[in-house]
Amino acid sequence: MSQILDGQMVSKEIRERVKEEVARLEIKPKLAVILVGDDDASQIYVRNKVKTCNSVGIIAEDYLLPSDTIEKELLDLIEKLNKDKSVNGILVQMPLPKHINENTVVNTILPIKDVDGLNLVNQGKLLNRNPALVPATPKGIITLLKRYFVEIEGKKVVVIGRSKLVGMPLALLFINANATVTICHSYTENLKEITKQADILVSAVGKANFISGDMIKKDAVVVDVGINRQMGNIVGDVNFKEAMEVARLVTPVPKGVGPMTIASLLENVLEAYDLQKRDIQ
């Protein structure tokens, strides 16, 4: 009998815990969220992040810059926020307009304020098995699996997708948790043969119905990271109905990985706040 991995419920638990922790703090944590341009989806993501932060007592300020902002202006703003001791976390909403170099931008953010965990220092720390600020989506996935007591150690994990934001850091987190990990991407041959072996299968591709039931091992755990628009609905990468017939546990879309990402961002803001407090003392 298949069960869902309820990201909505677990995210609520985390938000409540963060709210309690924030309430105990005399000086409230502050997150700066920067958006360049007027991409519809990005605007919604930024609004949601600000709203969720505020709902747990984290001060969130958005900086909305026009799409023709030059790179130097954005870097100057980040430098200003880096120096501002009242700001604990800085997040730049991706994607950025083509004329701005994303790597330069994320590497300008101070590592201890990099709540997206994307700059080279934080990536290196993850590689060194000494993680500090870890990208929110992979972190949320591991938290969700642990909350459902999914065994990771010694298990065969297949991650489809190798992005800096999801696939790569997630694969490292699984390796650090002693899983045996295979990373697949658009050049992978015989994908189905590989996915069929997975005790834990993660799809972070961005294509609706990409994972069908016959690609899933019986009683596997399936994590669907994809967000796709299909006939006015948001769907994942996994054919949910077919997955529920084969797998033991499946994340739904929506209400699976998405809410865990937001909850993990809140945890990262608290983590950044702590890192700075320890740095100051």
Ligand SMILES: NC(=O)c1ccc[n+]([C@@H]2O[C@H](COP(=O)([O-])OP(=O)(O)OC[C@H]3O[C@@H](n4cnc5c(N)ncnc54)[C@H](OP(=O)(O)O)[C@@H]3O)[C@@H](O)[C@H]2O)c1
């Ligand atoms: N739920 C959440 O909170 C959340 C957070 C972040 C992202 N997402 C969603 O997750 C999905 C992935 O995001 P992302 O930022 O990682 O995307 P991305 O940077 O576009 O990466 C997609 C990955 O899928 C691989 N891929 C594409 N076609 C494939 C195929 N036919 N077979 C195997 N692999 C294939 C690509 O391979 P190559 O490297 O070879 O191109 C790439 O590594 C998107 O739908 C995104 O919206 C959700």
